[in-house]
Every structure is written in structure tokens, then in C-alpha cells.
Amino acid sequence: MPYRVERNPDLCKKNFGRPGCCWYLCDDRDEKICGKCFSCFNNCPHGVYEIIQGDPYPLNQEKCVGCRICLEMCPNRAIEVNAIPEDARQGWGFPDIVEIVRQSQTASYKLRSTGALRRIPDFDDLVVIPAQVSRPPIDKYREPCGTDVVLGDRYAENPLKLDTPIMIGAMSFGALSKEAKMALAIGSSIAGTVTNTGEGGMLPEERGLADKLIAQYASGRFGVSADYLKKGDAIEIKIGQGAKSGMGGHLLGEKVTAEVSKIRNIPEGSDALSPARHMDIVGPEDLSMKISQLREITDWKVPIMVKFASGKVASDVKIAAKGGADIIVVDGMQGGTGAGPEVIMEHSGIPSLASIVEADLALKEIGLRDQVSLVAAGGVRSGADLAKAIALGADAVYIATAALISIGCRVCQMCYTGECRKGIATQDLSLRHRLDYKEMGKNVANYINTMTDEACMLVQQAGNTHITKLEKENLRALTLEASALTGVPMAGVGK
Amino acid sequence: MSIKEIDAENLTPRELNSQIKEFSPQCDKIIIKNPNAKHYLAAGVVDDIEIEFDGSVGYFAGTMCDKAKIKINGNSGWFVGDNITGGEIIVEGSAGDGAGQGIYGGNVVVKKSVGSRTGEIMKNGTIIIGGNSGFMTGIFMMGGRIIILGDVGEDVAESIIRGVIYVKGEIKSLGHNAKLEELTFQDTLELDEVLTQYDFDIDDYSNFKKIVPKSTRPFYGH
Numbered sequence A: 001m002p003y004r005v006e007r008n009p010d011l012c013k014k015n016f017g018r019p020g021c022c023w024y025l026c027d028d029r030d031e032k033i034c035g036k037c038f039s040c041f042n043n044c045p046h047g048v049y050e051i052i053q054g055d056p057y058p059l060n061q062e063k064c065v066g067c068r069i070c071l072e073m074c075p076n077r078a079i080e081v082n083a084i085p086e087d088a089r090q091g092w093g094f095p096d097i098v099e100i101v102r103q104s105q106t107a108s109y110k111l112r113s114t115g116a117l118r119r120i121p122d123f124d125d126l127v128v129i130p131a132q133v134s135r136p137p138i139d140k141y142r143e144p145c146g147t148d149v150v151l152g153d154r155y156a157e158n159p160l161k162l163d164t165p166i167m168i169g170a171m172s173f174g175a176l177s178k179e180a181k182m183a184l185a186i187g188s189s190i191a192g193t194v195t196n197t198g199e200g201g202m203l204p205e206e207r208g209l210a211d212k213l214i215a216q217y218a219s220g221r222f223g224v225s226a227d228y229l230k231k232g233d234a235i236e237i238k239i240g241q242g243a244k245s246g247m248g249g250h251l252l253g254e255k256v257t258a259e260v261s262k263i264r265n266i267p268e269g270s271d272a273l274s275p276a277r278h279m280d281i282v283g284p285e286d287l288s289m290k291i292s293q294l295r296e297i298t299d300w301k302v303p304i305m306v307k308f309a310s311g312k313v314a315s316d317v318k319i320a321a322k323g324g325a326d327i328i329v330v331d332g333m334q335g336g337t338g339a340g341p342e343v344i345m346e347h348s349g350i351p352s353l354a355s356i357v358e359a360d361l362a363l364k365e366i367g368l369r370d371q372v373s374l375v376a377a378g379g380v381r382s383g384a385d386l387a388k389a390i391a392l393g394a395d396a397v398y399i400a401t402a403a404l405i406s407i408g409c410r411v412c413q414m415c416y417t418g419e420c421r422k423g424i425a426t427q428d429l430s431l432r433h434r435l436d437y438k439e440m441g442k443n444v445a446n447y448i449n450t451m452t453d454e455a456c457m458l459v460q461q462a463g464n465t466h467i468t469k470l471e472k473e474n475l476r477a478l479t480l481e482a483s484a485l486t487g488v489p490m491a492g493v494g495k
Numbered sequence B: 001m002s003i004k005e006i007d008a009e010n011l012t013p014r015e016l017n018s019q020i021k022e023f024s025p026q027c028d029k030i031i032i033k034n035p036n037a038k039h040y041l042a043a044g045v046v047d048d049i050e051i052e053f054d055g056s057v058g059y060f061a062g063t064m065c066d067k068a069k070i071k072i073n074g075n076s077g078w079f080v081g082d083n084i085t086g087g088e089i090i091v092e093g094s095a096g097d098g099a100g101q102g103i104y105g106g107n108v109v110v111k112k113s114v115g116s117r118t119g120e121i122m123k124n125g126t127i128i129i130g131g132n133s134g135f136m137t138g139i140f141m142m143g144g145r146i147i148i149l150g151d152v153g154e155d156v157a158e159s160i161i162r163g164v165i166y167v168k169g170e171i172k173s174l175g176h177n178a179k180l181e182e183l184t185f186q187d188t189l190e191l192d193e194v195l196t197q198y199d200f201d202i203d204d205y206s207n208f209k210k211i212v213p214k215s216t217r218p219f220y221g222h
Helices: A009-013 A039-043 A069-073 A094-106 A178-191 A204-209 A226-230 A258-264 A284-297 A313-322 A342-347 A352-365 A383-392 A401-406 A437-461 A480-486 B013-023 B185-197
Strands: A003-007 A050-052 A055-057 A079-083 A126-128 A149-151 A160-162 A166-168 A213-217 A234-238 A304-309 A327-331 A373-377 A396-399 A475-477 B003-007 B029-033 B050-054 B069-072 B088-091 B107-110 B126-129 B142-148 B162-167 B178-181 B209-213
Touching: A009 A055, A039 A069, A069 A079, A126 A383, A166 A178, A166 A437, A178 A204, A178 A401, A178 A437, A213 A226, A226 A284, A234 A284, A284 A304, A284 A313, A284 B013, A304 A313, A313 A327, A313 A352, A327 A352, A352 A373, A352 A383, A352 A480, A383 A396, A383 A437, A383 A475, A396 A401, A401 A437, A475 A480, B003 B013, B013 B029, B126 B185, B142 B185
Parallel strands: A166 A396, A213 A234, A234 A304, A304 A327, A327 A373, A373 A396, B003 B029, B029 B050, B050 B069, B069 B088, B088 B107, B107 B126, B126 B142, B142 B162
Antiparallel strands: A003 A079, A050 A055, A126 A475, A149 A160, B162 B209, B178 B209
């Protein structure tokens, strides 16, 4: 949807006792520079603003995605950003036209971050039905609700024992700053859960701060060694991710600094483009062998996870389960990324709702549902989403974009440029200084704890005493699409 | 020198690996009889130890070892020396596809020929192949060097962004982002040093070809 950005010149010129643009954690306060505020111009990730005769003006409105970072960082509250109704012309929306113009001028496909942004069936299309007389509700204020889960106890000596079924998904060092990785590690530890290295190797600081850490094993094998795997509390074989199914990781050269280069062992400034498939996993037997190989290296101690982009879910899940996986992750098309082609994000994969149900059913069909843990990923935002994911068949969920929002992300979709104004998706030291990782770590924990609490409310009002006890029969669908995708009956037609 | 001998005839890979890891901190060398081409042997050994397999090994032999020096008196299956970070692996016979896949350091030496995709996604270290190497040798290579003393197949160094491949024999074709470069005197000195170390006797380096990347950003570069 297009946005209208307005700057109030009178407010902009006022001085409210704060210095200029750099009031937002400035390292180099210079009175002369501070007198002239260019915060909106400097902080807009999309180049909406231009300086005309010494003042910033939002001239390039078509570039605005509504992240409102300019508004948030304006010291004088001089900016308004409002969505305006789309002026669709026979299906030719304004964003379509802008993109066609861009492609015709640059001859390049669009790269961006995040995942599918268009409307597709999601957790909001389902509701949890309350218990009343046929089954009494549980008192949220007086009766307990269990939230602990054990994942991956099929073969591993040391399964993941978590206080909440909310885990932090894979986001690499490189895609994220060191401070962001540390904040996520702190938050996961306070909340009693686990975070994930992503495919960029393991930061010593991250390992030090995270009580539990999943070591991801992706096709580029960045930072992988016996030491790396043995330091993990679980190993996640990344076959694919929902945001860019069928493609490997993208870390553009702008973010491959000396430190990232060292930990990944790739040239500084080069693009880290992981292969679309593991070079040694091109069929079911290969995956089984890979799982066995990683078990041998880690002495059968930690769970081996397999993560898929949701596509042919039933087949992939059965292959992984029969191949010996302890935990399977299905990442729906709402899953996010730091960089990827838009055409893949919007037009490949299946919604998270559908993938959970299909994966759960596949495990039941082969008689391994009780042995293999199922993790749902892609578009989980709230306790309600968590409760519904579990009711559909998941044992736990991943959050990633949502975790970044809790530490300041505003989904501007420009992570790949390496110029994140919040110090999250950048390696630029001056921007990284903006992120107070200790404080933000608390935010992550607050968010996870609140999500868990919200989910418990839904669990208890549905008459259950443990978060894992929600079942599909506790749900009703509000839309035909969600009902068809999940097999959940439409509201009002239940028995 | 303390030497431990293990007969692997009736051991599973898990049982054998468990014994190797139990004994490796305590002795200087482990000799394994009857490996019988089992997979994942000596996986993840990080002690400074010599391990000798008296026979052929299966897939992923020596995977992710660090300081260990492994000798295989036979042939190896796919992905020998996968992702090692140091030490060395010597295969006296031939090896399958993906020899030295993803190594970060150390040396992987195969005295005879190997299959395809040798040294794929390797980041550093050295791979030496005494015979021929198949198609897409050095695919997605990100560093290190590969030395092929025989011929090499199609699309050598496909999508390479760093590192170097030396080929003594014929090159069928170069991959995307690969180019030929003149061999320097320094190259010949370094080649001679490492080849002599592994008992390869080369008199003349003039017919070696050197393959390097065209660009470090072949896809999104400017």
C-alpha cells in the first residue's frame, strides 16, 4: 500500500531542547552540525527524503514502505506517515507500477528482506474455542498452566529442555550485528529457551550468553568445524528456509566485513551465496547419511534437527523422520530473511498453517509422531499464533522477525544493504552503537514471556492445563481458505 | 611411541569412533584393522594423533578432524576429509566424489584418481590428487588450493570466488567465473615444496596450468 509522508516545517524548525538529528545516540556531538537536523534524511532506509535549499523534503514518496523510522527518530515529532487507499487501476496497483518502472530502468529483479508480505491465510483466520459447560475452563489467575517442553529425545542423550515452546530461529552473524546476536542470546537465556546461530558460524559472545544454542549446519558450511558442532546444544541441518525456498543463504558483500570474513572464512567484501542444496545431500539416503555423520561427530549427545522450506511437506518430513531426525522444522512462506529475491518470497512455498497440519499428519502416517518433535516457523507473532500452531500439531515454534521487532526492527525490508538504522542488521560500528544489547536482551525475554502467558490464557480458557495440550478440535476457522488448508471446521458448523 | 590396535571387523561405526576418541588422547598412533569400507570413520577426532586404516573406508572418512594425521591404506568412498580444519589425510588408493569437500585447513592427499566435485565449497587448506579429477572440481571454492597431477573434467572452478587450482594434465573446460593465469616462479616453489612433502616427483612445472577467479562478486558485484 502506498504511503503519504508529510513533514511539518514549523515543528521541524523548533528546538525542543534536544540537539539535532544525532540526538539518537550521537557519538560526535558537534554544535554546528547539530543545529541543522537531518534525522529523517539520514535515517530513512529508502531514500524518500532529499535536501532542498537546506531543508529535508519527502520528495520520493513512492519509495516509502511505511516503516516510520523517520517518524520515530524525528526529535520534534514533525513527521506523519499515513497509508493511503490504493489507487488500483484494473488490478494495476501503485506498487506494481513502481516496480515495473524500476525493473525497466535497472534491468534487475528486486531484492529485499522479510518474507511474503501479501495477504495469505494465516493464524488470524483461526480462533480458539472456549470451554464452558461441556468442558470447564481453567482459572488463569488461580490455577497453573504448564509451559515446559522437551524436544528431540528420540536418539539424543541430551534433548532440548525448554521452559517455553518459543524458540528463536536462525539468523546469522553477518546478517545481524554482534550486538543483535548478543541481545537474542541474553533474551533466550532469561526466558529459558534456545537461540540459533544461523549459518554464519558461532560468535564466542553468543555462545557465552546463550544458555542453549542451536548450531546451524547449512549448505555453505560457514564456520563449521567439529568444535563448532560440539559447542551446540542441538544441530540444525538447514535444507531450506520459507522466505527463499529452493535458494541458499544470501549475504551480500556490503555486510562481509573483516570480522564476518574471518568467522566465515570467505573474502572480505565478497557475496556469501550458499548453494541452493547441500552438495552432499541430493536424495533421501544422503540426508539419512548426513544425520548419521553429524551424530558420529557429536557422539550422539545432541538432537539433530532438519529444517525445510514448506513445499512437498509430507514427503520431506517422512524422509527426514525415517532418516533419523530428532526434530523437524517446517518453515512456511511467511518466514523471513535478511536478503532474497522478492519473486521467490511472494510466489513460492505454502502458508505456515498448511505446512504444520501436513507435517503432523505425515508423522502420524509413518507412526513416528510420538518420537519426532515438530517445530513450526514462519509468521509467528503472538501468543495466539503460538497456541494455534500447537493446536494444529506443532510441539514448538520459532520466532525470528518478531524477535527482531522486539529489539527495535521496524520491518523496513532493507537488511541486505547493511545500513540498518537500528544497529540490528548491520556491521557498521556507528550504527551498531545504537543497539543497547543488554536492554534489548530484556525486551526479547519480556516479549517471549508475554507470548507464553498469552498462549496460556487461550489454553486455559479452552479447558487445558498445559500448553502442549491444545488440539485441532479446540480451533475453528473464520475463513473458507483457512478451513480448507487446515481441515479445521468453519466456525458455527461444529458438532 | 605408544600404538593402539583396534580390530573393526565386528564394530559399528559408532562403537569404533567411540574407541578411537577414547584412546586418541592416550596414545600416539591407532591402527585400525578391517575397516571394511564402513562410513564416518574417525569422525570429529580433534586430538593430535596418527590414525592408520589398514584397508578401504566408506563415506566421510576423517570428517571434521582437526589435528589428526590419517592414513588410509586402500580406497575411500565419497567425501573423504570432509570439512577438516587441520591435520592431514592421505589415501593411498583412489577416492570417490567430493574429496576434501569444505575443508578449512590441513591437507587432503589422494595418490590415485578421484570422482567429481573435488574440493567443493572449500575455504582453505590444500588438496592434492595424484591422478585425474572429475567434473566441477573446485565448485563454489572460497579459498585454498587444489593440485591435480592428472587431467580434470568439465567446468573446473565453477563459481569460484577465491583460491587457486593447478592442473598438470588436460582441462576439459573452465566453469563460470574461472580464468587461466600465468604460473609464477613463486607458484612453482610452493608446488614443489608441498608435492615433495608427499613424495610426488615432478621434474618440470612448465606445463602446469593455474586457474583463479575472475571476480569475488560474480553475481551481485558492480
